Each structure stands twice: as structure tokens, then as C-alpha cells.
Amino acid sequence: MVQLKLALHNLVKSKNQSLPFIFSNSIWVTITYIFLSMIYNTNIKTNSYGAVANYILKLGLIFIILIAALSTFYAERLLSKQRTQELGLYSMLGLTRRHLKQIVLLENSLFYMICIIIGSVAGITFSKLAFMSLESLLGTTSLHQNFTLLPLIYVAAIFAGIFILIILFDFWGLKRVNPINLWAKSSQPEKEPKSHTLLAVLGIIALLIGYCISVMIKPTGAAFGQFIIAIVLVVAGSYLVFITASISLLKILKKNQNYYYKPNHFISVSNMLYRMKQNGAGLASISLLCTSILVALIASVSLVEGQNNLINLWSPVDVQIVSKAPLSTTAKQTIHKLANNYQITMSQSHMVAVTTPSMGILSGKHFKPQFNTKTEYTLSSLDLRQYNHLQNTNYHLKDNEVLMYAPGTNYLQRHISVQGRTYKVKRIKKFNGAFVYSHNIYKSIFIVAANPTIAKQLNPHSYVYAQGFNTHGTKWHQKQFANAVQNALKVDPSNFTSKYIMRDLLKAMFGSLLFMGILISIVMICATTMIVYYKQVSEGYADKHNYQIMSKIGLSQKETRKAIQSQVLTVFTLPIIGAILNLIFALPAIKSVLTIFSMYDLKILVVVSFCTISVLIISYTIIYLATTNVYRNIVSH
Amino acid sequence: MGESGAGKSTLLNIIATLDQPTSGEIMLNGTDLSHLSENESSQFRREHLGFVFQSFNLLDTFSNRDNIYLPLVLSKKPHQFMDNKLKPLSKILGIEKLLDRQPSEISGGQKQRVAIARALITDPSILLADEPTGALDSNNSEKILNVFEQINERGQTVLMVTHSVQAASYAQRTLFIKDGKIYNKLYRGDQSRNQYLQKIIDSLTALENNEEVD
Ligand SMILES: Nc1ncnc2c1ncn2[C@@H]1O[C@H](COP(=O)(O)OP(=O)(O)O)[C@@H](O)[C@H]1O
Numbered sequence: 001m002v003q004l005k006l007a008l009h010n011l012v013k014s015k016n017q018s019l020p021f022i023f024s025n026s027i028w029v030t031i032t033y034i035f036l037s038m039i040y041n042t043n044i045k046t047n048s049y050g051a052v053a054n055y056i057l058k059l060g061l062i063f064i065i066l067i068a069a070l071s072t073f074y075a076e077r078l079l080s081k082q083r084t085q086e087l088g089l090y091s092m093l094g095l096t097r098r099h100l101k102q103i104v105l106l107e108n109s110l111f112y113m114i115c116i117i118i119g120s121v122a123g124i125t126f127s128k129l130a131f132m133s134l135e136s137l138l139g140t141t142s143l144h145q146n147f148t149l150l151p152l153i154y155v156a157a158i159f160a161g162i163f164i165l166i167i168l169f170d171f172w173g174l175k176r177v178n179p180i181n182l183w184a185k186s187s188q189p190e191k192e193p194k195s196h197t198l199l200a201v202l203g204i205i206a207l208l209i210g211y212c213i214s215v216m217i218k219p220t221g222a223a224f225g226q227f228i229i230a231i232v233l234v235v236a237g238s239y240l241v242f243i244t245a246s247i248s249l250l251k252i253l254k255k256n257q258n259y260y261y262k263p264n265h266f267i268s269v270s271n272m273l274y275r276m277k278q279n280g281a282g283l284a285s286i287s288l289l290c291t292s293i294l295v296a297l298i299a300s301v302s303l304v305e306g307q308n309n310l311i312n313l314w315s316p317v318d319v320q321i322v323s324k325a326p327l328s329t330t331a332k333q334t335i336h337k338l339a340n341n342y343q344i345t346m347s348q349s350h351m352v353a354v355t356t357p358s359m360g361i362l363s364g365k366h367f368k369p370q371f372n373t374k375t376e377y378t379l380s381s382l383d384l385r386q387y388n389h390l391q392n393t394n395y396h397l398k399d400n401e402v403l404m405y406a407p408g409t410n411y412l413q414r415h416i417s418v419q420g421r422t423y424k425v426k427r428i429k430k431f432n433g434a435f436v437y438s439h440n441i442y443k444s445i446f447i448v449a450a451n452p453t454i455a456k457q458l459n460p461h462s463y464v465y466a467q468g469f470n471t472h473g474t475k476w477h478q479k480q481f482a483n484a485v486q487n488a489l490k491v492d493p494s495n496f497t498s499k500y501i502m503r504d505l506l507k508a509m510f511g512s513l514l515f516m517g518i519l520i521s522i523v524m525i526c527a528t529t530m531i532v533y534y535k536q537v538s539e540g541y542a543d544k545h546n547y548q549i550m551s552k553i554g555l556s557q558k559e560t561r562k563a564i565q566s567q568v569l570t571v572f573t574l575p576i577i578g579a580i581l582n583l584i585f586a587l588p589a590i591k592s593v594l595t596i597f598s599m600y601d602l603k604i605l606v607v608v609s610f611c612t613i614s615v616l617i618i619s620y621t622i623i624y625l626a627t628t629n630v631y632r633n634i635v636s637h
Numbered sequence: 638m639g640e641s642g643a644g645k646s647t648l649l650n651i652i653a654t655l656d657q658p659t660s661g662e663i664m665l666n667g668t669d670l671s672h673l674s675e676n677e678s679s680q681f682r683r684e685h686l687g688f689v690f691q692s693f694n695l696l697d698t699f700s701n702r703d704n705i706y707l708p709l710v711l712s713k714k715p716h717q718f719m720d721n722k723l724k725p726l727s728k729i730l731g732i733e734k735l736l737d738r739q740p741s742e743i744s745g746g747q748k749q750r751v752a753i754a755r756a757l758i759t760d761p762s763i764l765l766a767d768e769p770t771g772a773l774d775s776n777n778s779e780k781i782l783n784v785f786e787q788i789n790e791r792g793q794t795v796l797m798v799t800h801s802v803q804a805a806s807y808a809q810r811t812l813f814i815k816d817g818k819i820y821n822k823l824y825r826g827d828q829s830r831n832q833y834l835q836k837i838i839d840s841l842t843a844l845e846n847n848e849e850v851d
């Protein structure tokens with residue numbers, strides 16, 4: 001079949017363009033596969049917080065598919081420009097438009113198959129290796145991978161969709177031009193790009209709306225659609241802004257004659273401007289990938305850092321037992337006996353009676369009991385006498401005043417309205433009787449009322465009794481002791497809290513989330529590195545000729561180096577700036593996700609973000625230096 | 638001038654400090670060019686030499702104006718200075734209207750005139766041209782050669798490599814190269830272009846006959 005031969009010929013002949021295309025496309029297939037395999041090939045769904053993990057993974061998947069589609073689309077546009085000339089030649093030689101369509105179809109199908117095969121093999125290998133190494137590193141056994149064909153089928157379908165769009169677009173392009181134009185089209189050299197004010201404004205508007213949505217929405221099940229809209233807007237906006245704004249920026253720089261007519265700027269600005277249409281898309285991809293690296297790293301590192309917070313929040317004392325009735329004397333004796341057995345001394349033993357926490361939401365100052373996907377809080381109450389006794393404080397309250405212990409929330413209202421009554425609120429920082437009822441994932445609020453009657457008005461449920469004490473001894477003994485107490489008293493595990501058991505519990509719980517975060521970060525870092533590398537290499541070959549001419553005219557090696565540095569520096573600082581900007585607007589979303597886990601702590605988030613950004617900038621600089629070397633070697637040899 | 642493969646480009650490249658001679662030395666204005674460092678030769682090229690190539694070698698990334706400015710920008714000259722330099726030059730070369738277009742938008746003859754402007758804007762001691770008319774039709778070639786003649790009359794030294802007798806007849810002096818050696822020289826003196834053309838042809842015939850004798 002001659003069409004197949006011609007398609008193959010095109011592919012091989014323009015390998016300078018088609019190889020990078022296959023390469024970058026395969027990376028997208030790989031990443032998409034890894035996301036899909038995490039969703040469908042692991043037991044992440046069934047883990048604790050699996051629903052949340054799944055939710056985040058699906059958002060990540062959509063994000064990746066969008067970037068993949070846009071950058072594939074863009075890269076193919078450039079390829080098809082190259083192809084037009086060949087097609088024009090064929091049509092002059094007598095091939096009909098139908099034949100040309102068949103060639104386009106075959107060529108794209110070839111690309112599709114090559115990319116799917118390479119990408120899937122890479123994806124399977126990578127996720128297998130990553131799972132094995134991370135498992136041995138983190139020691140989480142709660143997460144398993146079992147191979148199914150489902151992700152492969154999905155990845156094939158997703159990219160089939162992308163390629164069908166591309167093919168349709170190519171067909172449309174064929175329709176518009178007659179053979180004479182086809183022939184002339186690619187010999188028309190790339191014109192200096194125009195500034196598109198309208199597109200730039202559209203891009204900025206898309207970004208702003210996307211940012212607004214992401215800042216305002218809360219990560220509840222109901223907001224999934226809004227999150228997707230935000231992601232679509234931010235991705236599309238980033239592409240538009242990078243493509244248009246970078247052109248405008250360069251044009252402004254070029255207009256400024258004092259800046260432009262300096263040796264370094266002269267060469268770099270015009271080189272960049274000449275290639276900016278391709279560049280803009282590439283920079284947007286890099287910037288979005290960097291954003292995702294930052295988000296994934298910050299979220300997972302915060303998760304690790306936040307665990308201690310969470311432990312203190314969930315069990316302010318070493319052991320806390322929650323029960324429907326106060327502990328019997330025999331139970332207490334058993335505890336003391338066990339303490340002796342395990343060489344444990346106990347201190348700060350206490351007991352508080354609080355009303356059984358009821359679940360609900362806070363809207364403004366109103367607490368509304370409610371149990372569904374929107375549920376965020378549990379509320380329970382106790383009387384002031386118990387609190388003052390427990391904490392050794394001396395608070396006084398009027399009937400319409402309450403103390404409020406709500407760790408991990410930023411409740412700024414001065415009043416709270418519960419069960420139709422409004423109370424004046426005073427926030428307290430400490431409550432040793434705090435516990436997480438049934439280990440639910442909601443944030444606990446404890447309200448201290450002036451007397452038991454008001455406490456009942458606040459939350460008309462029966463009392464539960466929290467008895468807690470601190471333990472002192474070796475870590476191992478403390479853990480053994482806690483386990484022994486739980487077994488001996490036959491307390492339901494969900495109503496028994498020990499710091500040490502909690503720690504293990506959290507490790508198992510967040511292990512999978514952490515694992516996922518690290519895996520995503522690694523994948524994204526690899527992808528970014530390779531894309532940056534390929535960008536440098538392909539641009540090196542494109543610029544080689546120009547630098548040779550300039551060296552003949554009198555550009556020395558040293559000046560070449562300077563010009564390259566100036567060029568690459570500009571190109572490579574833009575995505576980082578974009579990524580940090582994106583991150584700033586993604587932080588509220590990260591914050592909300594962390595808040596779900598009661599892990600939000602401003603200080604940790606700020607420190608982690610700062611460190612992550614620094615690490616990213618450093619690694620990025622290293623990649624930049626290494627790839628600049630590659631570029632320079634290509635250009636000057 | 639000389640046949641293809643005679644060593645014309647090699648000699649020009651050595652004068653241009655782009656190549657190194659295996660033996661002998663090249664002196665220009667009392668400077669020995671064979672012992673310059675990479676940096677020095679770059680600077681030397683920028684300050685003393687102008688280049689015109691057969692394939693124009695304009696940079697697609699620059700507008701025609703910026704292509705012409707390139708050597709001056711590399712020498713860190715102020716913008717006003719470049720502007721003043723370009724004005725008379727573009728008039729002589731007839732490229733005033735092309736300055737703000739891209740090299741890809743103009744014809745070969747026009748490209749070569751832009752390239753000549755780029756070579757002349759630094760007031761080089763010597764303008765080196767390697768078959769500058771090789772890729773042009775006779776009409777455009779003539780225009781280019783006329784330009785060379787004109788600037789030569791104003792005192793600009795031009796060293797042009799060619800294998801066309803027509804092109805050679807515009808020169809004041811012609812060196813013949815064969816097998817890497819200078820074989821013969823001719824001076825135009827007061828002769829008309831046609832007389833000089835005839836002399837070059839005679840000399841070439843002699844050169845070929847000589848070959849038969851060998
Ligand atoms: N003086 C010389 N001695 C030895 N080899 C030479 C000499 N001059 C030129 N050559 C060789 O002859 C070949 C052709 O030279 P070139 O300058 O490209 O010819 P032209 O430009 O006249 O067509 C080159 O490979 C070059 O190395």
C-alpha cells in the first residue's frame with residue numbers, strides 16, 4: 001500500500017521533528033498510565049481516606065490529560081506544518097485529496113501506536129519499580145498493586161480521543177488549501193509572531209476565574225465538578241498566557257532599544273521571539289508540571305509533618321479511653337496492675353464526662369447537625385466545673401457564654417449558635433480531655449458551658465466518659481502496655497486512643513497517601529527533566545546554524561556562552577515564576593485538603609512550601625545548568 | 638579567481654582567521670593573523686573584516702535591519718551610532734525599503750545587498766567575499782558587482798573570490814590560483830572593463846594551455 005509507505009517515509013524523513021514528538025508524547029502516555037494504574041490497579045480506594053485519595057488522583061488525572069492533550073496538539077501542529085510540503089508534492093504528482101487524508105490518517109495512527117506502546121511499557125515498568133522501591137523504603141504494606149488491563153484500555157482510549165481530534169483538525173486543514181498552497185505553505189518561513197491582545201486577556205481572565213474557584217471551593221464530594229472547572233481554566237489560561245504574554249513581553253523588550261541592542265539581549269530576545277509560539281506551549285507545560293510537583297510535594301510533606309500535630313490533637317494524653325459509663329474500680333485496678341507489669345508509671349489521670357459528639361456543619365456562626373458528604377465537624381459539650389478542674393484553670397462563664405476548643409479550625413466568629421441559642425465564644429487552646437470520637441475524620445469541637453444544663457442544651461445527647469492518663473516508660477513498653485489495657489478492658493478500638501497505637505494507625509492510614517504523593521512527585525520530576533532536556537536539545541540543533549554564522553562575523557566563544565546563558569535563563573525562569581504563582585493560588589486548596597485530615601497548620605504549611613520551592617528551584621537550576629551544557633555543546637560544535 | 642577546488646575559499650578563510658595555515662604566515666596591516674587566540678581573532682574579525690557569503694548567511698531570527706546591526710551590537714556600539722551608519726549605506730545599496738522586513742521575505746539579490754550592508758557597516762579594512770554572485774542571476778549579479786565597484790572607488794578594499802570572468806573583470810587586480818598556489822596576477826590599470834575582461838580570458842586560456850604542456 002503506497003499510502004502506508006509514504007506515511008512511513010514522512011515519519012522517518014522528518015525524524016528531527018518526529019522523534020521529539022514521539023518522545024514527549026510517550027511521556028504523557030506514561031504519566032497518564034501511572035495515574036490510571038494508581039486509581040484502578042491498587043487498593044487505594046479501600047484504604048482509610050481512600051475516597052479522598054481517589055478524589056485527588058482523579059483530579060490529577062484530569063490535569064494530566066489536559067496538559068497531554070494541549071501539548072500533543074501543539075506539537076502536532078508543528079509537525080503537520082512540516083508535512084504539508086510533502087503532501088503538496090504528492091498532490092502535484094497526482095494523489096487525490098482522499099489519498100492525502102489516508103496518509104495523514106496513517107501517519108497519525110502510526111504515531112499513536114508507537115506512543116501507546118512505548119508509553120505503556122514505560123508506565124508499567126516504572127510503576128512496578130516505583131512500587132517495589134517505595135514499599136521497601138516506606139514499609140507500607142497497606143497498599144498493594146495488582147495488574148489489570150483496565151488502565152491500559154483507558155489510556156489507549158484517552159489518547160485515541162486526542163489523536164482523533166488531531167486527525168480531524170488535520171483533515172480540516174487539508175480542506176482549506178488547494179495543492180498549490182499546500183506546496184507553498186511550509187516553504188513560507190515562520191513569521192515573527194503577532195501579539196494577540198484578545199487571547200492574552202482571555203487567558204488572564206481564565207486564570208483569574210480558575211484561581212477564584214480554587215480559592216473559594218471546599219474539597220467536599222459535591223465540589224468535584226467545580227474543581228475540574230478550576231483545573232481546566234487554570235491549564236487553558238496558563239497556555240494562553242504563556243503563549244501570548246511571553247510574545248508581548250519579548251516585543252516590549254525588543255522595543256526598548258537600550259535593552260535590546262546589547263550583545264546578549266540582542267541574540268537571545270530575537271531567538272526567543274522567533275520561536276515563541278512553540279516555546280510558549282512548552283513553557284506552559286513545564287510551568288504546570290512544576291506546579292503539580294510543588295502541590296504533590298507540599299501536600300505529602302505536610303502530611304508527614306502534620307502527623308505529630310494530628311496525634312496531639314487526637315490524643316492530648318498518652319492513653320484515652322472513651323466509654324458509655326465511667327470506668328469501674330476493677331477496671332482501674334487492672335490498669336494499675338498492667339502498668340506494674342510493663343514498668344510504666346502513670347500521671348495526670350483524669351476523667352471527664354462530655355455529651356456524645358454530634359456531627360454537623362458550621363455555616364457562619366451556626367452549627368447545624370447533619371450527617372452526609374458535607375459533614376465537617378463533630379460537636380460535644382461539657383460543663384465549666386469539669387474543665388477548670390481538669391486544666392487547673394479558673395474561668396468564669398455567664399449563662400450565655402461558652403469556651404470553645406476547636407483545634408485545626410479557624411473559627412473567627414465571636415458567637416456560636418447551636419440548637420437555636422446563641423452564645424458568646426471564647427477560644428481555648430488546651431483541653432486534655434479531647435478525643436476523636438470513633439476515630440472519625442471530622443474535626444472535633446468541644447464547647448464548655450457554664451453548667452451541665454446548658455451543656456445539655458448545646459448537645460442533647462447522653463454522656464460519654466473520657467478517662468485519660470499519661471504514661472512514662474520505654475516506647476516499646478508504653479505501646480505494649482496500651483495494647484494490653486485495650487485487650488484487658490475489652491474496649492472497642494475506635495474508643496481507645498493511645499499515642500503509640502495512634503502513630504501506627506496514622507502511618508498505615510497516611511502511608512498510602514504519602515506514597516501516592518511521592519510517586520506523583522517522582523513521575524512529574526522525571527517528566528519535567530526530560531521535557532526540559534529535549535527542549536534544549538531540539539533548540540540547540542535549531543540554533544546551531546545561527547551561532548555558526550555569528551561566530552564567522554565575530555562572536556567569540558565567550559560571547560556565545562553569555563548569549564546562551566541569557567537566552568536560556570529567560571526561558572527557564574518564566575516557568576518557575578509561573579509555577580510559584582500557580583502554587584500561591586493552589587495553597588488554599590491544599591489547605592482545605594489538609595484541613596479534612598485535621599492537619600492544617602499554617603506554620604508547617606509555610607515552612608514546607610518554602611522548603612519545597614527552594615528544593616525545586618535548586619533542582620531546576622541543576623537541570624538547567626546540565627541542559628545548558630548540552631545546548632552549548634550542540635551549538636558550538 | 639580559479640577553478641573549483643583550486644583553494645580560493647581556503648585562502649579566504651585563512652585571511653578571515655576562520656582557518657589556520659599549515660605553514661607560512663598571513664599579515665594584514667602588520668598583524669600576524671596565524672597566531673591569534675580564539676578571542677583575539679573574533680575581535681579582529683569584528684573590527685577589521687567584513688564578510689559576504691555565497692549563501693548570504695542572513696539570520697532568520699532578525700529583521701534585515703537587525704542583521705545589519707549585528708556586528709555593531711557585538712562591538713557594543715550605541716543605537717544612535719548604528720542608526721547614523723546605516724542611513725548612507727542603505728541608500729547606496731538601495732535597501733531602505735527592506736530594512737524592517739524579515740530576510741525570508743526578500744529575494745536573493747536583495748538578501749545579498751543586505752549582507753553587504755552588514756559587512757560594510759563596521760568600516761572594515763577589507764571586505765571578504767566568497768563567490769557573492771554564485772547564487773544570483775546575471776541581472777542581480779551585475780547590481781552587486783556595481784555596488785562593489787562603487788564602494789571600491791570610495792576607498793574600500795574588496796577581496797572577492799570568483800570563478801566567473803565577468804565578475805573578475807570588475808576588479809582592479811586579479812590573482813589566479815591553481816592547486817593552492819598563486820599562479821598569475823593581472824592589473825587593470827587604465828583599461829576599460831571590456832579590455833580587462835579580454836585580458837583575463839587570455840590569461841585563463843594560457844593557464845589551460847600550460848596545463849596541456851605539463
Ligand atoms: N595551499 C593549499 N595546499 C594544500 N591544500 C589546499 C590548499 N588550498 C586548498 N587546499 C585544499 O583544496 C580543497 C579545495 O579548496 P577550496 O578552497 O574549497 O577550493 P575552491 O574554493 O577554490 O573551490 C580543500 O580540501 C583544501 O583543503
Ligand SMILES: [Mg+2]
Nearest residue numbers: 642645646647
Ligand atoms: Mg569555494
